[in-house]
Amino acid sequence: MTVVVAVDDAGAAAAVPAQQLPPGHGQTVCVTGAAGYIASWLVKLLLERGYTVKGTVRNPDDPKNGHLKKLDGAAERLVLCKADLLDYDAIRAAVDGCHGVFHTASPVTDDPEQMVEPAVRGTEYVLKAAAANAGTVRRVVFTSSIGAVTMDPNRGPDVVVDESCWSDLEHCKKTKNWYCYGKAVAEQAAWEVAKERGVDLVVVNPVLVVGPLLQPTVNASAVHILKYLDGSAKKYANAVQAYVDVRDVADAHVRVFEAPGASGRYLCAERVLHREHVVHILGKLFPDYPVPTRCSDEVNPRKQTYKMSNKKLQDLGLQFTSVNDSLYETVRSLQEKGHLQLPSKEIPAELNGVTA
Ligand SMILES: NC(=O)c1ccc[n+]([C@@H]2O[C@H](COP(=O)([O-])OP(=O)(O)OC[C@H]3O[C@@H](n4cnc5c(N)ncnc54)[C@H](OP(=O)(O)O)[C@@H]3O)[C@@H](O)[C@H]2O)c1
Numbered sequence: 638m639t640v641v642v643a644v645d646d647a648g649a650a651a652a653v654p655a656q657q658l659p660p661g662h663g664q665t666v667c668v669t670g671a672a673g674y675i676a677s678w679l680v681k682l683l684l685e686r687g688y689t690v691k692g693t694v695r696n697p698d699d700p701k702n703g704h705l706k707k708l709d710g711a712a713e714r715l716v717l718c719k720a721d722l723l724d725y726d727a728i729r730a731a732v733d734g735c736h737g738v739f740h741t742a743s744p745v746t747d748d749p750e751q752m753v754e755p756a757v758r759g760t761e762y763v764l765k766a767a768a769a770n771a772g773t774v775r776r777v778v779f780t781s782s783i784g785a786v787t788m789d790p791n792r793g794p795d796v797v798v799d800e801s802c803w804s805d806l807e808h809c810k811k812t813k814n815w816y817c818y819g820k821a822v823a824e825q826a827a828w829e830v831a832k833e834r835g836v837d838l839v840v841v842n843p844v845l846v847v848g849p850l851l852q853p854t855v856n857a858s859a860v861h862i863l864k865y866l867d868g869s870a871k872k873y874a875n876a877v878q879a880y881v882d883v884r885d886v887a888d889a890h891v892r893v894f895e896a897p898g899a900s901g902r903y904l905c906a907e908r909v910l911h912r913e914h915v916v917h918i919l920g921k922l923f924p925d926y927p928v929p930t931r932c933s934d935e936v937n938p939r940k941q942t943y944k945m946s947n948k949k950l951q952d953l954g955l956q957f958t959s960v961n962d963s964l965y966e967t968v969r970s971l972q973e974k975g976h977l978q979l980p981s982k983e984i985p986a987e988l989n990g991v992t993a
Contacts, residue, residue: 659687670742719933784817925980
């Protein structure tokens with residue numbers, strides 16, 4: 638039996654059989670945009686798995702990062718590094734000495750100027766910083782998006798969306814979908830730099846992410862749900878979208894980092910739903926909120942859902958949380974964090990079984 642001397646969180650040295658050490662013991666990883674919605678759950682999971690985390694944030698003293706400092710293990714194994722995506726030296730300093738890099742930071746906006754350059758240049762910088770640390774960094778995991786996958790008007794209705802699909806850049810430009818355009822070009826840039834410089838890159842493509850928030854602020858995908866409860870959306874769109882739980886997205890990142898044979902892209906999705914179905918679930922779970930019951934489009938036929946494969950992540954052992962549970966916990970979390978007022982009446986959690 639291999640026995641190593643491990644230093645526990647209190648600093649005491651103890652002989653621990655190697656197989657009992659957590660998988661991240663002795664490993665340092667960088668997480669960019671550490672205080673974001675997805676990254677916060679990723680940092681939490683990495684700390685739980687014993688990793689030391691160098692998390693980049695734009696200002697380590699900003700109170701909006703306070704939730705990270707309270708995570709279990711953060712006092713001993715989390716270092717917040719100041720870095721903007723457009724500052725190569727700061728990115729390089731954060732990546733220096735790391736065994737792995739999780740690049741999750743990205744603008745999340747449809748403003749072309751704020752979106753495209755930081756997303757693309759920031760991604761190139763992260764990959765170049767990883768290449769400059771080739772002696773230690775063994776893999777980079779890049780958080781891309783479904784936006785780099787499904788925006789293709791020529792895809793047939795029966796096609797199962799999988800990792801081979803790419804968004805059509807011209808279509809993104811034409812429809813001014815600058816978020817999807819920026820994510821697709823950033824992912825392409827990541828693959829190019831990785832190939833050029835010999836970096837082991839794996840990409841996770843999450844769909845719309847829901848589930849509880851760790852951070853104090855409301856991120857864009859939480860607004861997607863919040864608007865159906867706080868009265869700001871009076872109708873729902875004639876649209877389909879795939880959903881996944883934020884804790885599964887964090888889990889996916891760690892799985893593709895730790896699995897030696899992981900490679901390529903990984904679609905991270907639980908289910909594709911028409912918006913009508915989403916508001917139906919929300920309305921059943923939270924009947925005292927003004928959840929819309931009418932579609933904004935009374936002219937066109939109902940948009941059809943498409944099929945999407947999450948087989949690659951299932952093959953890595955990921956069991957996806959049901960969207961119903963994620964939606965329930967999203968709303969609970971928005972209430973707990975004070976982003977959504979409590980309604981006067983609400984059905985109790987144990988009665989919330991809604992058949993999707
Ligand atoms: N949530 C979803 O539904 C979803 C779905 C698919 C893919 N994704 C991808 O997942 C990643 C995380 O998204 P999220 O939902 O967690 O959003 P988020 O909470 O807005 O997190 C984005 C993070 O990126 C940071 N960032 C943005 N621009 C930056 C810059 N120029 N320099 C340094 N940091 C910068 C933000 O920092 P500041 O707070 O300082 O701005 C924030 O911490 C993104 O790559 C996003 O494209 C998200």
